[in-house]
Amino acid sequence: MFDNLSDRLSQTLKNISGRGRLTEDNIKDTLREVRMALLEADVALPVVRDFVKKVKERALGQEVAKSLSPGQAFIKIVQGELEAAMGEQNEALNLAAQPPAVVMMAGLQGAGKTTSVAKLAKLLIEREKKKVMVVSADVYRPAAITQLETLANDVNAIFHPSSVNDKPIDIVNGAIDAAKKQFADVLLVDTAGRLAVDEAMMDEIKALHAAVEPVETLFVVDAMTGQDAANTAKAFNEALPLTGVVLTKIDGDARGGAALSIRHITGKPIKFLGVGEKTDALEPFHPDRVASRILGMGDVLSLIEEVERKVDKSKAQELAKKVQKGQGFDLEDFRDQLAQMRNMGGMMSMIEKLPGVGQLPPDALAQVQDGKMTNQMEAIINSMTPGERARPDIIKGSRKRRIAAGSGTQLQDVNRLLKQFTQMQKMMKKMKGKGGMQKMMRGMKGMMPPGMRFPGR
Structure with missing residues (x-):
């Protein structure tokens, strides 16, 4: 959503964010880039003119001059004017009427x-x-x-x-x-x-x-x-x-x-x-x-709301109790986590709501975008026997080949899933001790596709 505009504006504003002092000249250059970005995004010309005019007026005023970080203050102005252009706040349906x-x-x-x-x-x-x-x-x-x-x-x-x-x-x-x-x-x-x-x-x-x-x-x-x-x-x-x-x-x-x-x-x-x-x-x-x-x-707020709404809380609590009791995290649990992720629109739907996602490598994002990764992992787990899901350590050569054939995947795909599962398993073990959540977040970077890390980490 809004990828082109986001990429262009993020890069333009990145160039000004570190400035210790804003002048009419560097604001003018940045606003020219902002104007072009909005026009390329097919924003109506009257909207672009009004937007640029308001940003310029605020940027050259006392609001930025008094700021300890003028570059950041300028970005805050741009964000504020984007919000104003779109309506500033959510307006819910007014259903206050005699039913219906x-x-x-x-x-x-x-x-x-x-x-x-x-x-x-x-x-x-x-x-x-x-x-x-x-x-x-x-x-x-x-x-x-x-x-x-x-x-x-x-x-x-x-x-x-x-x-x-x-x-x-x-x-x-x-x-x-x-x-x-x-x-x-x-x-x-x-x-x-x-x-x-x-x-x-x-x-x-x-x-x-x-x-x-x-x-x-x-x-x-x-x-x-x-x-x-x-x-x-x-x-x-x-x-x-x-x-x-x-x-x-x-x-x-x-x-x-x-x-x-x-x-x-x-x-x-x-x-x-x-x-x-x-x-x-x-x-x-x-x-x-x-x-x-x-x-x-x-958009972390929307991500939190989506998790609240779509994650099966009873299953999450069962898993938390299981891990806390030291009963272990098996492939059945892993498959449940993948299904919950799919229910939330897939990994990409979640990742694109995280800050700094535009800085992630394009090849890493491409792997997530097509949605194949989660479906493939579920297919591999579905091709295993209940015993294999409960005790993944028994999955060796011949079993791996059978699972790959049954799921329509390659041997390296099965190996990759088992590797990611092992990382997830280690992460879950860390949740038992003190400071478990911080340890878990550090461990989660191993779950991301090759070349992808949490933004800012």
């Missing part, structure tokens, strides 16, 4: 509206403990209705049936009545999309909005369309009283132009980011955390 709170999703065809409805339903059900109903008012695409029904079943939302023969207003009014009868807290409405903004589409969605009066009207837009995303959001905002934006396919957007442009152009906050295809791949948008990631400072 109606949330309408609007946007162009292909932006990911239907999947975003399902993702939002899952988020509200699991994190907000809401009872959620979903309905499709897309009468032009029968597949959209079927798709939403399937997704609703996946995320345990109530699906209200609709037909292409019905009028969108009648569909939604019927869903509101049904939601009241079933005591649903929230009704999510999927609307029809078009390939482009047109008058007929806008008239229809305006009429639907006026009839059902949703508490939230979210515009769903594809981040990969760059500043076009901001322009499309502006067109919708002129037709509808939008309350926020859902930026989808952010995991495929290496530039970040849409995230930085939308708030400035529409005046509406980005409320959620779609960070993948799975139904749990929707995250609340936190401008401060995204600014931190863009500048290569990581």
Whole structure:
């Protein structure tokens, strides 16, 4: 996410971070680089101009002059202005209404509206403990209705049936009545999309909005369309009283132009980011955390929240007790750890939230990025017998060859896994004594792919 922009800005700001004194000349040079980085990231020109102007005004003022570390103070200003451009803080959904709170999703065809409805339903059900109903008012695409029904079943939302023969207003009014009868807290409405903004589409969605009066009207837009995303959001905002934006396919957007442009152009906050295809791949948008990631400072808060949410705490406690009792750490435990990591989006999803990840060697990152490493390790362990998983020391020549053949891997892959397991096993033993956590963190560097170390270590 935002890789290109992050790389360029991190390098530019690195050159100024150690300066003991900032002058108009070196600030001017740095701002020229920042301006180019933002334009290459497809950030809208008015946003770039405003951003650079504000950074320059603050940098040449007393804020930096009085600082003991002017270079660091300058970076803090850039971070602050990035946050301001994106909205400064997360703005949650306002669901304070007589149930059901109606949330309408609007946007162009292909932006990911239907999947975003399902993702939002899952988020509200699991994190907000809401009872959620979903309905499709897309009468032009029968597949959209079927798709939403399937997704609703996946995320345990109530699906209200609709037909292409019905009028969108009648569909939604019927869903509101049904939601009241079933005591649903929230009704999510999927609307029809078009390939482009047109008058007929806008008239229809305006009429639907006026009839059902949703508490939230979210515009769903594809981040990969760059500043076009901001322009499309502006067109919708002129037709509808939008309350926020859902930026989808952010995991495929290496530039970040849409995230930085939308708030400035529409005046509406980005409320959620779609960070993948799975139904749990929707995250609340936190401008401060995204600014931190863009500048290569990581996003440890989001990583902690993700661990809290997705790690199986009972299994973690069982493992901790087992290790503390000195019962040892076997390959079954190792496989459980790999599965937990996969549940969190894989190693790369975790690593990219760590500070300084941009400084890691590209070849080391490439090994993690494709996700093959974790899957391969699980396949190797699955090809072992229960006895081999419990006592890895018995895995010698012929057993290794059998395991490699059974898992579709090479002998060196099996050897690599056993080596990494041994390192993990030693690390777990260290947790028993005093200062166990510090020893464990030092040991973890052996778990990383060749050439990769924890940033700053």
